[in-house]
């Protein structure tokens with residue numbers, strides 16, 4: 017028996033789903049010594065900030081699960097996919113070669129140094145063509161997974177420098193999707209960018225695929241807009257931070273990332289933390305502790321900080337035995353040569369300082385090369401008198417904020433370089449300039465000697481700042497801004513909420529017109545979608561349509577089959593019904609449906625779809641009269657993703673021969689004859705009469721827009737139901753509001769035309 021359902025994942029329309037995309041997932045996988053898979057969630061800042069979104073099963077997080085796919089069997093990949101799915105996470109599997117060239121290569125040996133104003137090694141320059149190819153190839157793999165798992169109406173939030181070409185790839189594939197991008201590292205000055213980056217224009221064009229591009233601080237926004245200008249890619253409106261492209265507007269904005277402030281503050285009372293703190297205090301009963309906490313990375317200026325401390329000990333012997341530098345360094349990107357060399361240089365210098373100045377009772381530098389659990393890190397923050405944070409360049413630097421948030425008694429001094437994004441917010445820090453090493457030394461001296469009253473005041477004001485702009489605030493601000501950028505696009509620049517006054521005006525226009533067309537989308541526009549599935553028409557709407565159809569031409573357009581429309585609307589013999597997105601049409605007064613396409617292609621395509629329905633457990637095949645829909649929302653995401661790729665590959669040539677469209681929606685793949693759509697049908701309807709009032713109401717969730725493709729006259733009233741990008745002029749949010757509008761038309765004795 018054929019399935020009867022909407023070609024949309026239930027629940028995805030009323031609330032636009034959010035797809036988060038980052039290089040790494042917030043859940044990692046590793047293979048234990050016994051060969052068993054271990055899946056462990058991380059409690060990183062991003063995962064915390066987005067947790068309220070990722071708990072909703074309609075939202076998804078796509079990324080690499082942390083293990084090369086060469087090490088995995090097909091069964092293991094399936095197992096990983098299923099485990100991750102419980103966290104609403106979906107993997108992009110990458111081979112070791114891809115990781116070498118895309119991640120260690122282009123991302124971390126070329127983009128990372130260039131974006132942090134550091135030199136790129138000769139070795140990386142030699143390999144850059146290969147690295148770049150891998151970068152694009154991996155970005156395309158991410159694209160495939162996004163397309164397989166999301167619908168055209170979803171919002172997609174892409175993170176960071178590893179995925180800079182992805183927004184444009186996604187825009188090419190889906191015109192209507194709402195895309196946000198956030199860069200976690202600095203954006204370099206335009207000159208630096210153009211002079212050193214062979215594919216700079218491709219990267220900037222990649223980002224311009226987004227509707228919203230976010231940065232930590234204002235100067236990075238300015239640099240990005242200057243780069244866009246230098247490549248002549250758009251018109252810059254600096255005052256409103258907008259870039260106008262020929263077909264769209266890109267909004268640029270600053271969103272300084274924060275931390276989970278409450279978690280750090282609370283930890284200061286945690287017994288495990290207090291126990292660790294007591295142990296540490298015994299080790300350093302009288303000494304002042306200067307703390308550094310960083311990934312071992314060339315951008316963090318670790319050697320320079322150790323050198324500044326060495327100078328301090330040389331120039332200020334009175335500090336001998338009274339201070340200790342604790343360097344907590346977490347291993348990072350250990351396969352890259354430049355990182356290995358950095359480790360050797362840093363460790364040699366630490367050894368040298370300890371040899372020169374240390375004695376039996378005092379080790380000037382305590383060096384730890386490891387990752388510490390949250391409680392131990394928090395105890396270190398509480399212990400430290402000074403946090404010494406002097407990166408060469410840093411997008412934000414969360415350690416600075418974590419340190420201050422761990423100080424309930426405000427007993428700490430933050431030394432911070434002006435080249436960290438955090439310096440734009442934490443202006444009460446002792447600011448130093450890494451390009452002038454003497455400022456690092458004087459900054460340390462000032463911090464070590466600062467009176468308690470002064471450092472308490474400074475810490476207090478910075479804590480306030482960090483508390484107000486925490487990680488939840490950051491995530492919510494970005495997502496809200498992303499949703500509102502939908503209104504920047506196409507006709508959306510003037511898409512307005514339908515106010516009571518506008519509704520009254522429409523009502524008057526409708527009443528005064530002599531010929532009216534009301535074209536209504538059925539699915540989720542006049543027939544609400546609930547978690548239980550598509551509901552029938554509300555009884556009141558039946559009555560309204562009956563009365564209105566006496567005066568107006570009413571057209572109901574739907575993606576549903578003829579039989580479903582007959583069941584729900586068959587009783588109306590003076591309404592035009594359009595089924596399967598325009599493939600079938602039943603005109604007023606007629607009993608039979610007109611078909612626009614033959615079905616001779618179906619047997620060929622069916623063969624493949626049936627094979628995959630059998631192969632992929634949970635997949636379901638819906639045979640409509642003129643199209644075939646392969647649903648995979650109940651299937652394993654791993655099997656489904658692979659099957660979608662394979663299906664597209666095998667159906668592609670058939671689609672060319674038979675002139676078919678292969679449409680990918682949220683968890684379904686639909687194959688149907690080319691050419692007919694809700695939009696093209698709408699165009700024909702409008703041309704059949706000289707209407708002096710046209711109302712079109714739809715949700716714009718199909719790849720073809722009812723509003724844009726309908727080619728409506730200037731005075732037509734187009735109304736979009738729900739959030740997201742649209743070519744409509746007006747917007748309402750719920751089907752109930754459409755009902756209200758139609759009710760008012762009935763009351764005015766006017767007539768309407770509707771599309772489903």
Ligand code: ADQ
Pocket residue numbers: 061200201273309310311344345346386387388389393410411412413414415416418
């Ligand atoms: P990172 O370069 O990783 O982040 P940072 O913002 O300081 O830099 O975050 C490091 C995180 O790692 C902190 O949460 C810190 O607590 C943790 N950490 C460091 N050493 C540790 C250790 N030994 N043990 C345990 N935890 C440790 C990138 C950008 C930054 C930007 C962030 C967020 O480079 O500029 O602030 O993303 O956007």
